[in-house]
Amino acid sequence: MKFSLLSILALLLPLTAAQTQNATASVTDPTDRAELALTALQTFYNESTGLWLGWWQSANAMTVVANLAKVDSNPKIQSLAAQVFANTVAKAPAHNIDPNAEPPLKKKRKRAMSGYDKGYDENGIPFTTLPKGWGEIPSAHIRGRANAPAFDPYSWLDGFYDDDLWWALGYIAAYDVTKKAEYLTLSEGIFNAVARVWPSSCGNGGIFWNSKKNVVNAIANELFFSTAAHLANRASDANTYANWAVKSIDWFVATGMINNASLINDGLTSAPDCKNNGLPTWSYNQGVILGGLAELYKARPNSTYMNLANRLAKASIEGIANKAGVIQDPCGPLCGADASQFKGIYMRGLQAVYAMNPDPSYAASIKTNADSVWANDRNAKNQLSIQWAGPFIGTANSTTQSSAMEALIAAIVVK
Template sequence: MYPSAFLQSLLLLSVPYIPNAFAQSLYDSVTDPTKRAEFALSTLQIWYNAGTGLWDTAGWWNSANVMTMIANLAQSDPNNAQLQNLATRVFANTLLQAPAKNPQPGVENEAKRRRDVDPGNGTFTLLLNDTGTESGYSKSLNPGGIHEPITTFPTDWDADDGQYVDIQSLPSFASESKDAATQAALATSPNPEDWLDGFYDDDLWWALAWVGAYDVTQNIEYLQLAEGIFGEVTKAWPTRCGNGGIFWSWKKDYMNAIANELFLSTAAHLANRAENKDTYIEWAELTLKWFLNSGMINEQGTINDGLTEGCENNGYATWSYNQGVILGGLVELNKAAPNETYLPLAAKIAKAAITELSDDNGVIHDGCEPGCGGDGNQFKGIFMRNLQLLHQVAPDDVFADSIRTNADNIWMNNRDEEQGNTLSVVWSGPFVSPANASTHSSAMDALVAAISL
């Protein structure tokens, strides 16, 4: 664990002390969704590595999702000054520290330079490999069974996990006020290229994280950073299928759902916040049209992982996050450019996903459980986060019941008090040890979603 992060959780987000002898009964008796989420945040922040700006035991893109979850929690409890202080300082510190942890910086710029020499037969990849910009960071689908996404990091990428850094020595925490901390972080204009790693879904997770930071703080620089990241990803359009969409990565070897759903969602989020609204609406509408024509939505109304080289649905697993991101995208697009088809489409996908992914008790599962890797651990929370966005604008008992059922099961059946009230991957229980920042933050997405019910 990370000692200074533990101190941070005590200093910046105080919670009542519950003696161990009574912890089981007292924690079980907590029914208020906000208190549950804020208890869980105190545990989560033990993993926050102030020196790297990321959460130990979580990957690069996972940390972007953790930040988004914290932004959503902060928005749900705006009068909690300690929570607002913590969230604001985390955003500022992550802005300063995390770019140094980018697992593969520069590869997208090299890809753009080499694009003109690609005849479509692999020369592009060979040339890029020869430049030395690849770091060993890669993503692939496990070839066996359900094709679970797997992320591989460069050697020693996490070598500084757990190293002690005095929080008070860092600008974002040394500043007396959270506003001063933010200004220290923004003293040098944020550079979108700091957040690009060659995998466009990663890039867009970070764009949405900075949108969340903007929503909490109203600091325009965060929004501009999100715009800059999105602008870089637009250069990846189109794929070889249907003259549209974006690839999973600079390697141009897979066209999948998550990258394109994120492209749609980021464009729609920006349309409701940035000045050039029409441009973002156009990108979102263009992406939605391509996505609906791609065939990735199957006959059951759920979304498979991606397309074959022949541009057909590959029939791979219907991961929960692929059912979720599009919901938030459709909600934001309907807000920016109302269309009578958007919310009904979102509701249809959401209900199909709840039916397919829920067990007999209504708890959501992914097919990789209980042994999900670093990617799969994060998926279900993303679904809950976006289901809550849909429920806010199109209330439905099916959505509310799913959110409430999953949040209650997490709290009662998927929490280990002997390990500090950590939350693991199987929300119905039993607890799978050890938990980590990805499993914990993903479960917290459901706890945060329940606050609005």
């Protein structure tokens, strides 16, 4: 149900003089740009399901809404964000993409597979297989979870631990905006449910990618680290989460997933080998760790964490951008619904490191990417596509829109 009540609220945002210009004219203020992009993002929001496009991608879209609300005091933005969080937490659990994948330990049982799976093609490009009927109203794949409790962490688990932790971070962001304790408690519950699978089969630490326990990759472990670090600065049991963050980042650095160019490859080879698998250095793998390190530095002000964040940030600015400094992934220009989310996650992490250490090179990268998105990757509806360097290609969707919005939001901070 596009153009829902929540979408209309976004469309009714009061426009400044700059925003009333023709959509193809130049809008230079970073906040104006981000508000226009949010209006376009909300046309993809489905109020009936509480989702945008995809399951873990919707967690990221919600995080984008929260990230704008953190830096934009416009009352309409604040109201929209709070209503989106409340609607998503109430509606989305009924549409969990694999709702029986991770039952509580006391309810362990055999289950029918939902049809949800993720993997890599022969070129190392990620792909997703969706359950039959997922995303329809009513969702045909639901097996007894239509009334899933909104604030039960097990309502959000789907068998892929990275998906779980995207939602944990999303609700931490919602907590930051609203200070609603239930969101923080939900994030803690999701993290602790995932923590039970530590350690993996590599190096007596880390977590697996999913409940099949056959892959150890970078993204799941970066998210585990980052969630712990975020909780260390918000939860009452701060020391426990800080200890988890330290333990997980120490393990991560020791694995060799950070290569000689200070870029992070996709993961590790199978046990007992457990070596860097040499798969692509996706932009989101360079970004999630940056956000985690910035949070850990707040919780445990140790120069080791700042130094590592700066080393990785400077390497990635050079290593995953084109000659003009615009971030790109190796699958471009068309990356599918998985990798099309990645670049914005990188910008989110770079923004966090800039807040920790306002290095001019970080500001320059953020501004370069935000300006390129606005000038080269936008159509007349202020929709943003996948190719930040331009031209606008294919069609925009909530993954390309929310991803590119992260660059626009980061530009608000460094303007």
